[in-house]
Amino acid sequence: MGSDVQLVSVFAAGPHGGNPAPIVADAAGMSDADMQQVARSFGLESGFVLPPPPASDCDFEFRFWVPNHEMSMCGHATVGALWLLDRLGKLPGDELAIWTKSGRVEARIRERTENGAAVEISQPAGRVEALPDVDRDRADIIDILGIQPDDLASQPIRNAATSRVKTLVPLKSVAILDSLNPDFTRIEDLCERIGSTGLYPYAVFDKDARIVDARQFPKSSGYPEDAATGIAASALSFGLLADGMVEASERRITIRQGRAMQRPSEILVRFRLEDGRPSGCWLGGAVRLEEDSVTSSM
Structure with missing residues (x-):
């Protein structure tokens, strides 16, 4: 059995930007070990497209692996897989439903x-929660990030999630x-203790234009930093809303990431409103196909 793997870069802000994701557009018949081997061979979050489960009322099932384990949801791999399926002429329409281990995703x-x-x-809709032990956890995060208490912005450090919990760490400036x-040796233990899957420090670049810069340091994915993290950007948008940094509107929020890795990215988030209140959000951004990206996984 051989499965073609195509490498796409998602949320790309320019020709060398975005978060790369290996995608298998037809993963039927692949075992868990096969999928994990793809993620390990690339060292990246990887997406796999399968037929939908019976009675799911979905168009596809997507699964996601990082080198160390399977994930319930991956925003950039989902966007990248759908972009690739459209390019291959495999989408049944423009309104879609995807089954994931975190539940149904509309697209x-x-x-x-x-x-x-x-x-x-x-x-x-995101949930935003206080850290389990605010003073201790705050001190440990400051120490692990190598910053001073005065480097933090006035907003609290909090956990937030739409799919997976990320720890939002507000900083005073983009320079910080x-x-x-x-x-990095201490991040996994810290995240385990505070119930998080990664630290997501951020700084507001332009409040009026709703542009925020961020970096993602994952708990235990097998690599130290992400170039673009859609799930974290969604969680951050709800954190910004809770802190009064953005209003509940459908205006675009731009989360910029990846610059420190020389892979500049832009993640675009818009709240979904029902009766004027956010009931969730839409997540998107540019995608590009890496040149000469087709390989066989087996």
């Missing part, structure tokens, strides 16, 4: 351009964010 194609489909996927040099 839509907003438009098609010379660069391919403009894909948006849904995320549920860019200079971070974390102690």
